[in-house]
Amino acid sequence: MPMAVGVIEALSFPAILIASDTMVKAAEVSIVFYDKSESGRFFVAVRGRVAEVQRAVAAGMESVEQESHGGEVTSHYIVPNPPENVESILPIHFTSKSEPFRL
Template identity: 60%
Template structure:
């Protein structure tokens, strides 16, 4: 069953760390990607059911913005990414995250 993907992009490391922490605590999601975007911007991506990803992204945005000096540049949710998107973007479940994969 396809799962949604939610992404948050922040300026600096502390807000993305706070966002990632809040996301995995707020919803039944699996963190599938974390990385450096550009210009000291970081991003974090989670996968799960649409309702869980929505709840997680909301919590992540709030946590990122509440971090001292935290700036959330953008955030978005893709409810059902097609396989060709998964094949070119780092949003698939890898062996590294498989042990932590949350399934309902």
């Protein structure tokens, strides 16, 4: 099954919380990583089938634009079918914390 990774970066923690909540409710994806970027920005990474990740990222970005007070999406990207060497370096693989929630 082709898997993808989708990432949204937003200004403010409430904005990324809204995006994360919307993404997992809008599509069959699992959150695999989240952290702070720089200058008060946060990001969240999700994994799932390519079409599901595309739907989740679109819904997450839309929810931040509509619901967030002062937050905004600063960046986003989707990588369909990332190669194994990318998974081994970047924190986009399923971990023991995320594995129970894998869809």
